Amino acid sequence: MPALAAGATVHLAPEEARTSAGELQRWLIEQRITVAFVPTPLAETLIAGDWPDTALRLLLTGGDTLHVWPRRDLPFTVVNNYGPSECAVVATSGIVAAGPRDGLPTIGKPIARCEIHILDEEGDPVPPGEIGEIHIGGENVGRGYRNPPSPAAEKFVTLRVRGAAHPQRLYRSGDLGRWTAEGEIEFHGRSDTQLKVRGYRVEPDEVSAVLNRHPLVAQSAVVARGQGAERRLIAYVVPREQTVPRAGELRDFLAAALPAYMVPELLVRMAAIPLTNNGKLDRNALPAPMPVNALPDVPFRAPAAGAEVRIAAMVEELLGIQGVGADDNFFLLGGHSLLGTQLMLRLREAFGAELKLRDLFDAQTVGQLACKVVFEVTRLVMSMDEDEIRKRLA
Secondary structure: OHHHHOOOOOOOOOHHHOOOHHHHHHHHHHOOOOEEEEEHHHHHHHHHOOOOOOOOOEEEEEOOOOOOOOOOOOOOEEEEEEOOHHHOOOOEEEEEOOOOOOOOOOOOEEOOOEEEEEEOOOOOEOOOOOOEEEEEEEOOOOOOOOOOOHHHHHHEEEEOOOOOOOOEEEEEEEEEEEEOOOOOEEEEEEOOOOEEEOOEEEOHHHHHHHHOOOOOEEEEEEEEEOOHHHOEEEEEEEEOOOOOOOHHHHHHHHHOOOOHHHOOOEEEEOOOOOEOOOOOEOHHHOOOOOOOOEOOOOOOOOOOOOHHHHHHHHHHHHHOOOOOOOOOEOOOOOOOHHHHHHHHHHHHHHHOOOOOHHHHHHOOEHHHHHHHHHHHHHHHHHOOOHHHHHHHHO
């Protein structure tokens, strides 16, 4: 490994730091980590956050589209990487300049002994500034898939790229990109219908195909909304006849056939799937998920005055929704660990309650979380003497 070859030591982040930007930042600082590789959604939160004194010199990231530019006062350098597993994971790499700047950060330049060709549908290089499919060549290209052989014939191709002396074996990534004037590569998403959500590639038609097999579902569409760490998979469902399925029932049905990252976090009820004039899914006409159009899980109960009202308002602001009830589940509304960390910070600021992310997993509804807050605040007050109480109330 590069770290061992350089005489450094390898540190593996603990489980609680792998899904929480706050916990990961704390661990990086405490362990005096100098070089770290962090998945893009987590890295975006680290890049955007405030940093106290840290030994971190390099933050490498990859696995998804990077949407943020480093601030000029960030104490470390950000390196953005790109590459599929079929090509030894990393094919391009580059330092991300301090921003803000127009557009998205590039994925850098090809690494040593790796070649990148951006080709059109005919297999010819696209003109400078034009978008084409990224093809990868060089010593890091894999031999193919062990089973079955058919995908290898589609993904691993032998082409004589215009200007080359000999045919070359290339990997068709299915990703779109274009060259910049500086010789770096801008990433422009997938060439097929695959989505990428928090580092995982998701085929929405595959999710819809399973969802449509449910006896209470007539039709469905699956899309991804949001950017970076807040990107979420959303299913729009047309119920069959008058019977409306429960959201939890559909999630269980999907989880029996698909990996967890392909199960939509939000399920929206629709009377019909909107289509364009060409008969294709009209993604722009799909409504934003709201409690009022979500498939039901539990009957609505308005938040009670006090902690429940304040916590519900925080959840609404974080998730960009309205009408959150006391029994609504933070995660089933579209929340995830990164947003949960932000919620814990807001609760700490608002109530002085020292809650951790694991408390949110134990108390996932607004009402349950309010009980946790009241308990922690009461415990805090009971531990104070009269002078300390006066100081806090001053």
